[in-house]
Amino acid sequence: MKRIYIETYGCQMNVSDTEVIFSILAEDGFQRTENMEEADVILANTCSVRDNAEQRIWGRIEQFNQQKKKRGDVIVGIVGCMAERLKDKLLDTKKVDLVAGPDSYRHLPGMLAAVTPDSPQIDVLLSRDETYADITPVRTDRNGVSAFISIMRGCNNVCSYCVVPYTRGAERSRDAHSIVREACDVFRRGYKEVTLLGQNVDSYLWKSDTETVDFADLLDRVAAISPLLRVRFATSHPKDISDKLIETMASRPNICRHIHLPVQSGSSRMLEKMRRKYSREWYLERVAKIRSVMPDCGLTTDVIAGFCSETEEDHRETLSLMEEVGFDWAFMFQYSERPGTLAARNYPDDVPPEVKTRRLNEIIALQNRKGLESYRRDIGKRLTVLVEGPSRRNPDDLCGRASNNKMCVFPAGGHRVGDYVDVLVESCTSATLICSLA
Numbered sequence: 001m002k003r004i005y006i007e008t009y010g011c012q013m014n015v016s017d018t019e020v021i022f023s024i025l026a027e028d029g030f031q032r033t034e035n036m037e038e039a040d041v042i043l044a045n046t047c048s049v050r051d052n053a054e055q056r057i058w059g060r061i062e063q064f065n066q067q068k069k070k071r072g073d074v075i076v077g078i079v080g081c082m083a084e085r086l087k088d089k090l091l092d093t094k095k096v097d098l099v100a101g102p103d104s105y106r107h108l109p110g111m112l113a114a115v116t117p118d119s120p121q122i123d124v125l126l127s128r129d130e131t132y133a134d135i136t137p138v139r140t141d142r143n144g145v146s147a148f149i150s151i152m153r154g155c156n157n158v159c160s161y162c163v164v165p166y167t168r169g170a171e172r173s174r175d176a177h178s179i180v181r182e183a184c185d186v187f188r189r190g191y192k193e194v195t196l197l198g199q200n201v202d203s204y205l206w207k208s209d210t211e212t213v214d215f216a217d218l219l220d221r222v223a224a225i226s227p228l229l230r231v232r233f234a235t236s237h238p239k240d241i242s243d244k245l246i247e248t249m250a251s252r253p254n255i256c257r258h259i260h261l262p263v264q265s266g267s268s269r270m271l272e273k274m275r276r277k278y279s280r281e282w283y284l285e286r287v288a289k290i291r292s293v294m295p296d297c298g299l300t301t302d303v304i305a306g307f308c309s310e311t312e313e314d315h316r317e318t319l320s321l322m323e324e325v326g327f328d329w330a331f332m333f334q335y336s337e338r339p340g341t342l343a344a345r346n347y348p349d350d351v352p353p354e355v356k357t358r359r360l361n362e363i364i365a366l367q368n369r370k371g372l373e374s375y376r377r378d379i380g381k382r383l384t385v386l387v388e389g390p391s392r393r394n395p396d397d398l399c400g401r402a403s404n405n406k407m408c409v410f411p412a413g414g415h416r417v418g419d420y421v422d423v424l425v426e427s428c429t430s431a432t433l434i435c436s437l438a
C-alpha cells in the first residue's frame with residue numbers, strides 16, 4: 001500500500017481539488033497520510049495568484065527534497081496552478097518528479113506509476129469540459145460539519161492582473177444534478193453546511209436538452225434539500241450578481257446571509273484598467289440592493305493596493321468606498337505582477353513597493369476599524385450558530401459561524417459539533433463575537 005501526502009495552498013477551489021485527488025488515488029490503492037515523513041508520494045497543490053504564494057512553494061520544494069535525500073524513493077509532485085503556469089520549468093530544477101495541471105488529475109495514477117528518476121512525468125493540458133462531476137471527493141475537513149462542493153471550473157473573465165484564467169482555463173459549469181446529488185449525499189452523512197465554489201458563481205449556467213439551470217436556480221435546488229442544511233457560496237462577481245440571486249437568497253432562510261463580493265478598488269479608473277467591467281457606482285448600487293433586500297447580510301471583499309498607475313486619489317477612493325460600505329472582513333493584498341497577464345504585458349508595475357506597502361497598511365487599518373464597528377453592531381443580537389468545534393482559546397467553549405459568517409464563541413453547555421445553537425452576542429473583538437447561550 002503506497003502512502004500519499006498532499007499539502008494544499010491557495011483558494012478553496014484547491015482544497016476541493018485536493019479532495020478529488022485523494023479520491024482518484026484512493027481508487028488506485030493509495031492511502032492518505034498526514035505525515036510527510038512516511039509518505040511514498042509528496043504532492044503540493046499549488047497557487048500562482050501572487051508571487052509570494054509561489055515563493056513559499058519553492059521553499060517547500062526544498063523541504064520535500066530533504067525527504068528524497070533521506071529516504072531515496074520518494075516521489076515529489078507539483079500539481080495545480082503553479083504546475084500549469086511553470087510547466088516543464090519545474091522539471092528543469094531536477095527537484096520535481098511529476099507536474100500535473102488542474103485538469104489532469106484523472107491521469108495521476110498512470111503518471112505516478114510511470115515516474116522513474118530518469119523519466120519525470122508532466123501533463124498540463126487544460127480541458128474544455130472536465131469538471132470531475134462523477135468523482136466523490138474524499139472529505140478532508142476535520143469536523144464533518146461543513147463541505148466544499150465545486151460547481152464550476154476555470155474563468156472566462158480576463159481581469160488584467162489575474163493569472164487564474166491561464167492556470168485554470170475556460171469556464172465550465174458542472175452538471176446540476178451531480179451537484180445536488182453530492183449535496184444530498186453529504187447531508188445524509190451528517191454534514192450540515194455546504195459551500196458551493198467557483199471563481200465566479202454568478203455565471204454558473206448548465207444546460208441539458210430539457211432544462212437550463214442558472215446559479216439562482218441551483219442555489220434554490222440545493223437549499224431545498226433540507227431546511228437543516230446551510231448553503232454558502234463563493235465567489236460572487238459584482239458585475240454578475242443578479243436581483244434574482246439576491247431574491248432567491250432572501251426567500252430561503254437556510255441560504256446563509258453572507259456574500260463575498262471582491263471590489264478590488266474603489267476607483268472607477270482603476271476598475272476599468274483592471275477590466276472588472278463595473279464601476280464604483282455599480283458596485284455601490286449592488287451593495288444597496290443586497291442591503292435593501294437583506295439588511296442583515298454579511299459582506300466581505302478583496303482589495304488590491306497599488307495596481308499599475310494607481311494615484312493617491314485612486315487610493316483615497318478605495319478608502320472612501322470601504323468607509324461607505326463597512327465590510328465585515330476583507331482580504332487585502334499588494335498588487336503583484338504576474339507574467340503573461342494583460343497588465344504585465346501592457347502596463348508598467350509603476351507604484352513603488354514602499355508606496356504599495358503604505359497604502360496597504362492604510363487599507364488594513366481602516367478595515368480593522370470598520371470590521372470592529374460591524375462586529376459591535378451585532379452586540380445584543382440573538383443569532384443561530386452551527387457548531388464547528390471547540391474554541392481555540394478555551395476548550396470549554398465552542399465555536400461556530402452565524403449565518404452572516406461571523407465566528408462566534410460561546411459556552412459549550414452540553415452542545416456538540418454539528419448542533420444549531422441560539423446565542424446572544426455579549427461582546428466582540430474585530431474577528432469574533434463573544435456570546436452566551438440564548
Ligand code: SAH
Nearest residue numbers: 049161162199235262302303333334335336
Ligand atoms: N475570482 C475571484 C478571485 C480569485 S483570486 C474574483 O473575481 O474576485 C483572489 C483574489 O486575489 C482576488 O480577488 C484579488 O483580490 C487577488 N489577486 C488576484 N490577482 C492578484 C495580483 N496579481 N496581485 C495581487 N492580488 C491579486
Ligand code: SF4
Nearest residue numbers: 155157159162164199
Ligand atoms: Fe481572476 Fe477576475 Fe477570474 Fe476572479 S473573475 S478569477 S479575479 S480573472
Ligand code: F3S
Nearest residue numbers: 010011047048049081
Ligand atoms: Fe491560486 Fe489557483 Fe486558486 S492561482 S487562488 S489556487 S485558482
